[in-house]
Amino acid sequence: MRQTLLSRGYLRLLLLSALLGVPVALACFFFVALQQELQDWVWQSLPEALGHTRPPWWWPLPALLLAGLVLAPVLTRMPGRGGHLPVHGLGGPPVGPVELPGVVLAALLTLPLGVVLGPEAPLMAVGSGLALLAVRLREGPPDPRADAVVATTGSTAAISTILGGPLTAAVMVVEAAGVGGARLVALLLPCLTASATGALVFTGFGHWTGLSVGALTLPSSLPRAGPDAGDFLWGLPLAALIAVLISLARGLGRRTAAWTATRTAWRVITCAAAVGVCIAAYALVTGRSPAEAALSGQATLAELAGDPHAWPVAALVALVAFKGLAWGISLGSLRGGPVFPSVLLGASAALACSGLPGLGTTPALALGIAAAATSVTGLPLTSSVLAVLLLGRAAHDQMPLIVLASVVAVVVTRALSRDGGDDRSS
Incomplete structure (x- = not known):
């Protein structure tokens, strides 16, 4: 172990990771x-x-139709087919430099139009693509094992910029790698190094430019509340319910993926239009902005956490129903990341039940985030860390509930999976 970490080749790998x-x-x-x-x-x-103070109810219809029209040629004509289907997991296989332009183009052309997916998967593709490009520019014989580590390092550095920083990314590597001992340390150190330097540069540029980057964040003023018996009495069955809802949406995504495998162009356009119908229906039913149900959901999550009492229970139920349906369709046909929308769905479902006797809003938000993230990634430890970092100071008293909600969610998700096998998404 010591010999490996102090070897010249490994030290060069650490330097490359930092750069x-x-x-x-x-x-x-x-x-x-x-x-x-x-x-x-x-x-x-x-x-x-x-002349509209907010997007009218019909706004998602042309926006999502346009998203399908511009995505179809990317999927059918460009290398890499715009990236992997989000229903197959968070990261997918490493994306090489040849496939990277299609992934970036698919994301930039469709995510702003209201596709119910997040930026995390395209970002991981950017990280792995740039890392593999750097590897191919170096001199010397190819080293497949080193290339795999560098690609993982690039993906980890990329995802750390919007998903809680280097700590969440490092825990994700540990949990998803499925290795231990010297192999785990050898993989983890380059990922930590690249994530730390990347997060420093990313944060610095954000302050310098003043531009919004849409990271997954919550208000820092969340009320602190110690969990009591009522939170666990309602919270653990609620975590199971959230796992069921996420599993149903992913099941829809798998069926959609099978349907779009042939006649891809026209069927993807149809799916995008169907997503637009779901979002417009949410706006019609609730009288609220369709933007709440469109897009990845991090902005809506921040609004929901900042003032949960401003949302009627009926609006939260409608958000879960219509956005969940749109998310399931998007998982199997469009391109993006699956995590951000799932976190909003879990938080919305939990807060809709926060009026139950003994269940507070902060515990509901904590267990909703943890259960949903666990259900979609299959990584309970990573999801617990993500929930703790998002809640900030309010998370200190919620840690037992967060951990138990993650455990319940992963058990229920595995029980509902068709093959009962490993469902980890990273």
Whole structure:
């Protein structure tokens, strides 16, 4: 072990990882900043220019139809087919430099138009693509094992920029790798190094430019509340219910993926239009903005956590129903990440039940995030850490509930899976 860590080749790998974190973070910053600017233009500036104070109920119909029309040629004509289907997991296989333009184009053309997916999978593709490009530019014979580590390092550095920082990304590597001992340490150190340097550059550019990057964050003013018997009495069955809802949506995604495997172009356009119908239906039923049900959900999650009492229970139920249906269709046909929307769905379902006797809003938010993230990733430890970091100071008293909700969610998800096998998404 000591010989491996102090070897010249491994030290060069650590140096490469530190250097690699800088361009990966810069690429991720400009990617998410551009996506956020386009999103704001589609859902705020353009409706206001047309005389609407907010997007009208029908706004998602042409927006999502356009998303399907621009995505179809990317999927059928460009290398890499725009990236992997999100129903198959978070990261997918490493994306090489040849496939990377299609992944970036698919994300930037469709995510701002209201596709119910997040930016995390395209960001991981950007990280692995840039890492593999750096490897191919180096001199010397190819080393498949080193290339695999570098690709993982690039993906980890990329996802750490918007998913809670280096700690969440490192825990994800540990949990998803399924290895231990010297192999785990050898994989973890480059990932930590690249994530730390990348997060530093990403945060610095955010402060310097003042641009919004759409990271998954919650208000820092969440009320602290110690969990009591009522929180566990209602919370654990609620975590199981959230796991069932997420599993049903993923099942819809698998069926949609099978349907779009042939006649891909027209069927993807049809699926995108169906997503638009779901979002428009939410706006019609609730009288609220369709933007709440569209997009990845991190902005809506922040609004929901900041003032949960401003949301009627009926609106939360409608959000879970219509956004969940749109998310399931998107999982099997469109391109993006599965985690962000699932977190909003879990939080919405839990907060809809927060009026039950003995269940508080902060415990409901904590268990909803943890259960949903666990259900979609299959990584209970990573999901618990993500929930703790998102809740900040309010998470200290919620840790037992967060951990138990993650355990319940992973057990229920595995029980509902068709083959009962490993369902980890990273």
